[in-house]
Amino acid sequence: MIDYRLLQALAAVIKNGSFEKAAKHLHITQSAVSRRINRLESLLGEPVIVRCQPPRATKTGTKLLNHLQQVQQLEVSIGVGFQPDDPDNNLPLTITLASNADSLATWLPEALAFPGFDSEKKLSFDISIVDQSVGLNKMKSGEVMACICDSSKPVNGGLSRYLGDLQYQVVASPNFIHRHQLNGIKGLHELPCLVFDQDDQLQHRFLQKYCGHAPKYIHLCPSSEGFKQACIAGLGYGLLPTLQIDDAISAGALVDLRPDYTLDTSLYWHYWQTESEQLKSLREHALAISRRVLPQSAT
Amino acid sequence: MIDYRLLQALAAVIKNGSFEKAAKHLHITQSAVSRRINRLESLLGEPVIVRCQPPRATKTGTKLLNHLQQVQQLEVSIGVGFQPDDPDNNLPLTITLASNADSLATWLPEALAFPGFDSEKKLSFDISIVDQSVGLNKMKSGEVMACICDSSKPVNGGLSRYLGDLQYQVVASPNFIHRHQLNGIKGLHELPCLVFDQDDQLQHRFLQKYCGHAPKYIHLCPSSEGFKQACIAGLGYGLLPTLQIDDAISAGALVDLRPDYTLDTSLYWHYWQTESEQLKSLREHALAISRRVLPQSAT
Numbered sequence: 358m359i360d361y362r363l364l365q366a367l368a369a370v371i372k373n374g375s376f377e378k379a380a381k382h383l384h385i386t387q388s389a390v391s392r393r394i395n396r397l398e399s400l401l402g403e404p405v406i407v408r409c410q411p412p413r414a415t416k417t418g419t420k421l422l423n424h425l426q427q428v429q430q431l432e433v434s435i436g437v438g439f440q441p442d443d444p445d446n447n448l449p450l451t452i453t454l455a456s457n458a459d460s461l462a463t464w465l466p467e468a469l470a471f472p473g474f475d476s477e478k479k480l481s482f483d484i485s486i487v488d489q490s491v492g493l494n495k496m497k498s499g500e501v502m503a504c505i506c507d508s509s510k511p512v513n514g515g516l517s518r519y520l521g522d523l524q525y526q527v528v529a530s531p532n533f534i535h536r537h538q539l540n541g542i543k544g545l546h547e548l549p550c551l552v553f554d555q556d557d558q559l560q561h562r563f564l565q566k567y568c569g570h571a572p573k574y575i576h577l578c579p580s581s582e583g584f585k586q587a588c589i590a591g592l593g594y595g596l597l598p599t600l601q602i603d604d605a606i607s608a609g610a611l612v613d614l615r616p617d618y619t620l621d622t623s624l625y626w627h628y629w630q631t632e633s634e635q636l637k638s639l640r641e642h643a644l645a646i647s648r649r650v651l652p653q654s655a656t
Numbered sequence: 657m658i659d660y661r662l663l664q665a666l667a668a669v670i671k672n673g674s675f676e677k678a679a680k681h682l683h684i685t686q687s688a689v690s691r692r693i694n695r696l697e698s699l700l701g702e703p704v705i706v707r708c709q710p711p712r713a714t715k716t717g718t719k720l721l722n723h724l725q726q727v728q729q730l731e732v733s734i735g736v737g738f739q740p741d742d743p744d745n746n747l748p749l750t751i752t753l754a755s756n757a758d759s760l761a762t763w764l765p766e767a768l769a770f771p772g773f774d775s776e777k778k779l780s781f782d783i784s785i786v787d788q789s790v791g792l793n794k795m796k797s798g799e800v801m802a803c804i805c806d807s808s809k810p811v812n813g814g815l816s817r818y819l820g821d822l823q824y825q826v827v828a829s830p831n832f833i834h835r836h837q838l839n840g841i842k843g844l845h846e847l848p849c850l851v852f853d854q855d856d857q858l859q860h861r862f863l864q865k866y867c868g869h870a871p872k873y874i875h876l877c878p879s880s881e882g883f884k885q886a887c888i889a890g891l892g893y894g895l896l897p898t899l900q901i902d903d904a905i906s907a908g909a910l911v912d913l914r915p916d917y918t919l920d921t922s923l924y925w926h927y928w929q930t931e932s933e934q935l936k937s938l939r940e941h942a943l944a945i946s947r948r949v950l951p952q953s954a955t
Contacts, residue, residue, distance in 0.1 A: 409708025461882035576781040583760035
């Protein structure tokens with residue numbers, strides 16, 4: 358049987374980004390953390406951590422983290438508590454979840470408040486934002502318990518469920534349209550384009566398809582609300598979720614550049630087969646909310 | 657004189673996170689990138705990159721990046737174009753800016769649309785979000801040209817200007833208040849608390865001061881809009897900028913738990929002494945906007 362304190366030390370180093378912070382998190386000394394990692398490596402006969410800044414898990418280390426994640430969920434689902442000597446004893450279970458930014462800015466928060474999530478104060482969310490196209494990497498590496506992304510294909514040991522489509526509209530502010538004498542989307546690729554971050558290809562895909570070019574220059578604005586406000590301020594045009602801009606369009610602060618058109622992205626909920634009861638409740642609630650709020654197209 | 661193609665190769669490797677992506681960005685082969693880095697290192701007699709995944713700059717590498725950032729700004733301000741053999745030729749100048757999330761979600765977008773920013777299509781923003789308490793590290797490391805953070809102390813070679821105070825209110829949804837039979841902020845530390853990310857200490861500072869305890873359990877929600885929506889959904893309470901929640905409070909979706917109280921954070925604009933004309937215009941416009949929108953308290 359694996360000594361899970363060793364895996365917890367590994368997880369703490371990777372999660373906190375250093376041996377020093379891991380020690381603080383585990384309430385043990387830094388040399389105790391090192392000893393646990395060394396013990397793990399000598400048991401396995403190979404390294405689990407690449408010693409760079411921040412430290413990262415080797416392939417074997419990643420497998421172990423993935424395994425630890427699943428074991429922790431199993432423990433929760435069979436009602437077994439943490440070890441008495443565990444510093445995390447009596448702390449709530451942390452649900453790690455990777456989400457695309459637009460879900461977190463629109464339909465997801467309501468879904469997280471699933472019935473019973475709060476009743477025993479035993480749950481705590483640790484949400485990370487990753488582009489919908491790369492979120493699955495966090496599942497593969499065992500960093501998260503669930504993930505919302507645009508791929509339907511489950512990872513090894515995982516399953517996926519269709520949530521619904523997030524619909525996007527191409528919008529700009531009235532002053533932007535006036536300043537550039539914009540007529541629909543003609544020549545849009547010549548104008549400044551708002552993009553969430555380096556991973557965000559939504560605008561590129563749209564322009565390539567309808568204007569035949571990639572955007573000539575872009576502003577990177579990695580905040581859902583900031584992206585919307587930058588659009589309203591006339592910094593550029595961009596694709597924004599219909600759910601997020603209904604009010605701004607009604608108020609005339611944003612104009613739909615291609616009426617009756619939406620770019621639809623199908624979203625999926627990814628989870629582990631060894632899902633705990635709590636995560637199952639969360640997933641079922643998330644699906645109920647998403648099916649009410651997001652248009653359903655996939656079979 | 658330094659061969660700046662070598663520094664650009666260094667910058668591309670660090671920015672893109674790999675030699676392969678740097679090569680793609682510079683439109684040269686991966687081995688050409690390696691050769692430039694090796695040449696730089698043999699000229700200096702020491703490494704500029706730590707070869708881990710992703711690669712990071714050594715202390716000397718960081719100094720060089722910092723220097724490159726300043727030289728690029730100088731070049732722009734004296735109207736000198738890029739080298740003809742530069743693949744970035746004719747691409748707009750990228751203004752790299754580190755901001756706290758709450759500025760980007762509230763007053764900053766309007767400030768970025770400074771007069772003339774768009775006239776020659778020569779500017780492109782690359783905004784990164786970092787906690788207001790750690791943003792200055794990005795200035796120090798030469799990653800950004802300007803930074804908005806809560807420290808007034810400029811970095812070496814830099815200057816700072818006071819922008820104004822971002823005011824926060826402690827809020828929760830009516831159903832959260834009802835469910836926990838909450839009366840003001842009494843016992844607040846026992847209830848689920850929303851926190852932006854690991855660096856965000858705003859809630860901790862507030863609770864320590866007024867409840868005498870750190871929050872017992874927290875949800876990490878690294879999105880300004882998601883944070884607000886999670887508050888409205890009743891997932892937890894949190895501190896939100898007055899600028900961001902005026903509407904939700906008026907609509908009764910959020911309730912101020914401590915009326916007549918605000919937690920005020922002074923914000924500063926940091927910039928390099930070798931500031932280009934464009935960055936000066938941007939800074940002056942940002943200051944004009946912030947002085948109109950943010951309450952002014954510091955001298």
